[in-house]
Amino acid sequence: MEPETGLVTEADLTPANTPDSEPAPDLIAQGETPCEIVADSAYGSEPLLQTFEEAGHSTVIKPNTRKPRIKDRYHRDDFMINTGGRTVTCPARHTARIRPGNTASFSKRCNGCPLRARCTTAKPGRIIVVDEYHDHREANKARFRDNPDTYRTYRPPVERTIAWLTRGKARRVPYRGLQHNRQWLTTRAASINLQRLINLGLTHTTAGWATNPT
Numbered sequence: 001m002e003p004e005t006g007l008v009t010e011a012d013l014t015p016a017n018t019p020d021s022e023p024a025p026d027l028i029a030q031g032e033t034p035c036e037i038v039a040d041s042a043y044g045s046e047p048l049l050q051t052f053e054e055a056g057h058s059t060v061i062k063p064n065t066r067k068p069r070i071k072d073r074y075h076r077d078d079f080m081i082n083t084g085g086r087t088v089t090c091p092a093r094h095t096a097r098i099r100p101g102n103t104a105s106f107s108k109r110c111n112g113c114p115l116r117a118r119c120t121t122a123k124p125g126r127i128i129v130v131d132e133y134h135d136h137r138e139a140n141k142a143r144f145r146d147n148p149d150t151y152r153t154y155r156p157p158v159e160r161t162i163a164w165l166t167r168g169k170a171r172r173v174p175y176r177g178l179q180h181n182r183q184w185l186t187t188r189a190a191s192i193n194l195q196r197l198i199n200l201g202l203t204h205t206t207a208g209w210a211t212n213p214t
Contacts, residue, residue: 046133
């Protein structure tokens with residue numbers, strides 16, 4: 001969806017048990033130029049973030065944040081992870097190397113550390129796993145943190161368009177079978193777009209079709 005106008009640019013219909021993120025790359029790939037993708041956390045999976053970045057897109061996607069299981073414990077985000085230097089630094093300023101298995105172990109450094117009680121109860125000490133998607137995840141977090149108005153401004157229009165698409169009896173698909181309902185959805189999206197263009201002041205001039213949004 002193009003958020004400033006509310007126009008649906010691509011649509012697909014999937015079985016109800018399909019994750020929202022699964023059809024996203026194909027829908028975005030329909031465009032020829034890189035774009036800024038604003039979406040909620042359903043589209044924040046690490047492989048999808050990597051796919052978007054590799055395609056040249058910029059993401060402002062609400063991060064999937066995991067809170068510590070125990071209150072006031074140190075979270076993974078409290079550790080400074082340097083994938084280039086292959087090191088991880090803990091809140092107590094101890095630094096551990098990222099080993100070939102993509103783990104950084106603070107086992108010996110945890111012994112006698114005054115912050116251990118807030119960090120881990122595991123006998124071997126704290127272990128941080130640094131996966132292949134770390135840099136993509138952190139880059140998206142930074143963009144989301146630095147652009148709070150972008151998400152707050154553009155998400156409501158998306159929800160509004162979804163409300164238009166599912167209004168009334170359209171909350172249920174009318175046919176049996178995926179292909180028939182895909183065709184129905186495409187037609188409904190086109191009709192919603194036409195109504196939206198009329199509301200934007202669609203008119204025909206000597207130069208062609210034009211809108212006059214207010």
